[in-house]
Amino acid sequence: MGRALPLLFWCACGLAQAFDITPYRVGDSLPASEARVLLARYAARPQQPWREPDEARIPAGPEGDQIRDGIDLLRNTSRRVGKLAPDETKRMNWNSLNCVNCHQAGPSGLPGSKKFALPLVNAVNDYPKFDIKSGKIISLEQRALGMFGAGSVPILADTPEFQSIMAYLRWLARDTRPGAAMDGAGLMPMDAMPRAADPLRGQKLFATKCQACHGADATGQRKADFNNGGGYLFPPLTGDDTYDNAGHMFAVPLLARYIRASMPLGASHDKPQLTAAEALDIAAYVNDDATPRRHNPNRAKLYPDAALRPQGFAIPEHFAGQSPRAYQRAKFGPFRNVNEHY
The missing domain is CATH 1.10.760.10 (Cytochrome c-like domain)
Incomplete structure (x- = not known):
């Protein structure tokens, strides 16, 4: 040590x-x-x-x-x-x-x-x-x-x-x-879901629950003075100006817990607007590998001790030689514990 x-x-x-x-x-x-x-x-x-x-x-x-x-x-x-x-x-x-x-x-x-x-x-x-x-x-x-x-x-x-x-x-x-x-720190505890999170269901939910603020392509809404540092009215969830494919939020269970306590606009931990299943499905869609996102070239070096690695951190590099189904199971669940420490 x-x-x-x-x-x-x-x-x-x-x-x-x-x-x-x-x-x-x-x-x-x-x-x-x-x-x-x-x-x-x-x-x-x-x-x-x-x-x-x-x-x-x-x-x-x-x-x-x-x-x-x-x-x-x-x-x-x-x-x-x-x-x-x-x-x-x-x-x-x-x-x-x-x-x-x-x-x-x-x-x-x-x-x-x-x-x-x-x-x-x-x-x-x-x-x-x-x-x-x-x-x-x-x-x-x-x-x-x-x-x-x-x-x-x-x-x-x-x-x-x-x-x-x-x-x-x-x-x-x-x-x-x-x-x-x-009390209240971190992320909202959430019950596990017996099925896998479904990005296709999540895409439909995103269109009805999230698109109005974050945009059809989830790249957010820029302020009029964006090019002068104004930033976003509503932040992006995809693309090059948000978390990469190794960020904490890239883990489906972690993003789902964040979403449930705070999204859509006006939601809170004591007045959620989404069920746990809906939050997991939306997180699966947002974090799907088909969604454009910055690539972190060092992501295989993260969580170096496999014994401590949370189940939600799923990247293809950790599944070399295994079937695609094993990777999809790791990425989308069903998760034995959605409240793991990251």
Whole structure:
């Protein structure tokens, strides 16, 4: 097991609130046996109630200014740091999406504050953690930097824009229980479906439930000033400006859980507009290999430990020499557990 020095900026972001990874350090690779123990301890963290953020509680002065700047960056990522941002020296993101497109706003109106829609409210307490996708222990900063991808301008931990985002995440976690999990975080739990997810059914459902916002080809609706960094009115689900064929959302069960808690427009975890079966079918259509999407040339290196690999991460490279049916079964199910950790 490799030992890596902790990142200096990890300490700056509130190590006292982090999940205890003793005896490991950020950057360590863990064998499956040790990873399972750490993952079990992570899953057994005490649960704290959901904490609805209140923008009125942001402090005055420089600290508050930085937090508000972080909020603006999550709302207007494309204009501020996107690949078409007006200021070419700030083009630190690889796409024209806004962070709030995925980390949706809840009743507070703040980015990352909607239950089960990848909320950020408790992110500080959720890291560092063992990341089965890389096989290493990662910090929140590493995860956030990774979300920016390879923009034309590098983004670093000490970049002012990144520091503003981290200031917002720290503020969201104020008054939370250090190191504890939170109700409503992550993705909405969902019952398994006894049949395989069906992309053909999903295509029909998409046409009636999703097409009005995301477009007939699922490439989203661009704002009038898109070419000047305006981004999307409704984000794309296919094409080159969204997650690639190795992203977390490319796993059918994971995307289905996200869809059910937040789609169509107006849906929420307590008032879903889709059944679990409908969400899985739509996810199967969106993530079908026939749907145009950026290819990740390194995807075969992800989830390096097959013993820890979630069933929903299905790529042809892992089924070399097997029948096409085996791959289709892995990709579309039926899944024994749609709530696996990714």
